[in-house]
Amino acid sequence: MNVRARFPIPDSLFPMSGEFVFATAQYESGDWDSAPLVPANLIDSVARYTSLPIAPTGAIVALASDDLFRFPLVYLTGHLPVRFTDAERTNVRRFADRGGMLFVDDHNHDIDGAFHKTAVEELTRAVGPLSQLPNTHPIYSAFFKFPDGPPNTSHELNGWGDNLVHSHLLAAMRGDRVAVLYSNKDYSSEWGYHPDNKRFLSIDNTKFGVNIIVYALTR
Amino acid sequence: MGEHALRVIAMAAIATLLWRAVRPPVASGVDVVRGDLQRALTRWTLSPATDMRVVLDAAPDPRTRDWLRALARAGGAFRWSSSRPIGAAAVVAEPAAEPNGVTRVRLASANGEAVSVADDAGTIDTLPRGGAREMELGAIAGAVRASGATFTATSDPRDSVLLRPVLVLGAAGWESKFTIAALEERGWRVASRVRVAPKIDVTQGLLGSIDTARYAAVIVLDSTAGPSSQEIIRYARAGGGVILGGSASRGGAFVGIAPGRVGARIAGVAGAVASAAPRTGLGGFPVSSPGADAVVLESRDGVAMIAARRLDAGRVMQVGYDETWRWRMAGGDESAAAHREWWSRLVGAVAYAPLVPRGPGVRSIDETPLASLVAALGPPTPLDAGLVAHGDNARITLMLFILVAACLIAEWASRRLRGAR
Numbered sequence: 001m002n003v004r005a006r007f008p009i010p011d012s013l014f015p016m017s018g019e020f021v022f023a024t025a026q027y028e029s030g031d032w033d034s035a036p037l038v039p040a041n042l043i044d045s046v047a048r049y050t051s052l053p054i055a056p057t058g059a060i061v062a063l064a065s066d067d068l069f070r071f072p073l074v075y076l077t078g079h080l081p082v083r084f085t086d087a088e089r090t091n092v093r094r095f096a097d098r099g100g101m102l103f104v105d106d107h108n109h110d111i112d113g114a115f116h117k118t119a120v121e122e123l124t125r126a127v128g129p130l131s132q133l134p135n136t137h138p139i140y141s142a143f144f145k146f147p148d149g150p151p152n153t154s155h156e157l158n159g160w161g162d163n164l165v166h167s168h169l170l171a172a173m174r175g176d177r178v179a180v181l182y183s184n185k186d187y188s189s190e191w192g193y194h195p196d197n198k199r200f201l202s203i204d205n206t207k208f209g210v211n212i213i214v215y216a217l218t219r
Numbered sequence: 220m221g222e223h224a225l226r227v228i229a230m231a232a233i234a235t236l237l238w239r240a241v242r243p244p245v246a247s248g249v250d251v252v253r254g255d256l257q258r259a260l261t262r263w264t265l266s267p268a269t270d271m272r273v274v275l276d277a278a279p280d281p282r283t284r285d286w287l288r289a290l291a292r293a294g295g296a297f298r299w300s301s302s303r304p305i306g307a308a309a310v311v312a313e314p315a316a317e318p319n320g321v322t323r324v325r326l327a328s329a330n331g332e333a334v335s336v337a338d339d340a341g342t343i344d345t346l347p348r349g350g351a352r353e354m355e356l357g358a359i360a361g362a363v364r365a366s367g368a369t370f371t372a373t374s375d376p377r378d379s380v381l382l383r384p385v386l387v388l389g390a391a392g393w394e395s396k397f398t399i400a401a402l403e404e405r406g407w408r409v410a411s412r413v414r415v416a417p418k419i420d421v422t423q424g425l426l427g428s429i430d431t432a433r434y435a436a437v438i439v440l441d442s443t444a445g446p447s448s449q450e451i452i453r454y455a456r457a458g459g460g461v462i463l464g465g466s467a468s469r470g471g472a473f474v475g476i477a478p479g480r481v482g483a484r485i486a487g488v489a490g491a492v493a494s495a496a497p498r499t500g501l502g503g504f505p506v507s508s509p510g511a512d513a514v515v516l517e518s519r520d521g522v523a524m525i526a527a528r529r530l531d532a533g534r535v536m537q538v539g540y541d542e543t544w545r546w547r548m549a550g551g552d553e554s555a556a557a558h559r560e561w562w563s564r565l566v567g568a569v570a571y572a573p574l575v576p577r578g579p580g581v582r583s584i585d586e587t588p589l590a591s592l593v594a595a596l597g598p599p600t601p602l603d604a605g606l607v608a609h610g611d612n613a614r615i616t617l618m619l620f621i622l623v624a625a626c627l628i629a630e631w632a633s634r635r636l637r638g639a640r
Contacts, residue, residue: 070549143415214421218391
């Protein structure tokens with residue numbers, strides 16, 4: 001089925017000049033829409049901490065669509081195995097080559113899970129091998145400071161799943177810029193709640209999401 | 220009978236050759252030279268003539284031209300003519316104010332003759348009908364030569380440019396990101412101050428006072444640079460290059476130095492970023508009412524989108540486009556490279572780029588052969604009949620010799636055919 005035809009994006013939702021729109025990638029395989037609350041939560045955080053003009057609602061963009069190139073930062077997540085179509089793979093490669101940044105988060109928290117293995121395979125085929133991103137990378141200081149690298153999620157800390165704390169994120173680079181940022185820390189679960197519930201947290205756990213967006217918009 | 224006629228013709232031709240060899244010069248005291256000038260130059264130097272006339276069939280090389288000029292200034296009358304029109308041509312090779320070491324070659328040729336552009340490594344390009352051409356060469360070997368049938372123009376970059384970093388100021392957003400990326404990918408060193416929140420900037424590179432000792436150009440993408448406006452204006456007046464993007468010059472801070480006012484925003488043509496004219500797909504703020512000293516560099520449907528002006532020792536450019544990142548992301552396969560090149564050219568056009576001599580060395584430069592010839596020797600005089608006749612000596616002599624030989628061979632052949640000795 002043509003996912004673009006299923007979810008056409010009206011022109012009114014395309015970003016106005018200077019306005020940032022948080023876009024979620026829609027792909028043929030797997031469950032691309034497994035974290036529907038993350039966009040709203042990150043949009044809330046960006047609006048809360050920065051003065052960036054940001055669209056109040058996110059957009060959903062098909063990876064195989066030319067619309068992908070209207071959103072230079074795209075979030076991709078899921079639980080299930082990922083297999084890109086040829087069109088998706090080609091688009092991801094062009095997207096990375098032109099300066100776009102794809103943020104991929106494994107919505108599972110496990111070792112060598114189906115999403116992780118297949119997504120890494122597909123991304124490697126599309127944009128080249130992923131390697132560990134140093135914890136001193138500018139993305140960890142783009143707005144908030146994370147001197148120890150990527151913040152841990154509650155799922156890592158409470159032993160849920162594989163009882164493993166992932167110490168690094170992975171990335172595929174274009175020059176000195178991150179083209180694909182890959183996380184298997186399950187931020188999609190960590191950030192998947194209604195923004196109003198942020199008030200119940202002693203520390204806002206979406207701050208690293210703000211860093212990712214600010215990094216994408218500035219580097 | 221025929222053999223007698225042939226012998227008579229041969230004798231007449233020999234007599235003519237003899238007369239031409241011993242006849243007096245065209246005019247007393249007149250020394251006419253055509254073709255190879257070296258022997259005549261030596262002769263005139265050792266024994267100056269009272270009236271020197273030169274018939275050229277091509278622009279002489281600089282050494283010959285300078286020698287002729289010295290003789291002309293040393294006394295005696297000097298005139299020059301050309302046996303055919305010498306093409307007016309000019310070539311100049313100079314370092315582009317861009318970081319990738321590009322040499323920009325500009326060529327113009329007036330009379331429609333084919334021009335070949337070459338360096339020491341070989342031919343670079345050919346213009347079958349002359350005309351004007353600008354080309355960017357990543358590397359050149361030796362001097363650049365533009366050669367036609369009647370001229371050879373030569374140029375050699377005498378200087379290199381000193382390029383300092385570019386400072387980019389703007390709010391966080393795709394335009395800031397991709398402007399910085401385009402310039403960095405093209406080789407510019409970029410310092411940036413990108414506003415993320417009130418009093419919170421993401422910075423990159425060495426930031427300091429804005430002056431020509433630190434930055435080659437300053438790009439102001441929006442109004443966030445307002446607090447630095449006076450510093451930026453001083454920088455421009457001192458020789459710096461400033462690019463005002465989008466609506467940066469709207470209201471207050473930069474109105475006084477902008478080439479024009481900021482017009483109402485226009486939208487891009489849907490889908491055009493992937494077309495052959497990609498910038499028609501970009502929205503932006505046109506440059507309305509360009510000032511008297513402004514030069515419009517790019518227009519769309521009669522509306523100025525890019526204009527520039529001089530500001531004391533510096534330059535200010537107003538670029539109406541405020542979302543060029545769409546061109547890079549959503550354009551055709553070459554859009555990323557084209558976007559880089561476009562931004563780099565804009566910066567190069569205004570950049571403060573002091574020239575640095577490449578060092579001593581004798582370089583053979585003759586960028587405008589005909590103009591230099593006229594400047595050295597004055598304008599050409601018409602080619603009079605006497606000069607033509609004198610100038611045609613060699614050809615007539617050759618023809619007479621051929622005639623003599625043909626007649627004598629024909630007579631000999633005729634005699635042999637009828638058995639006579």
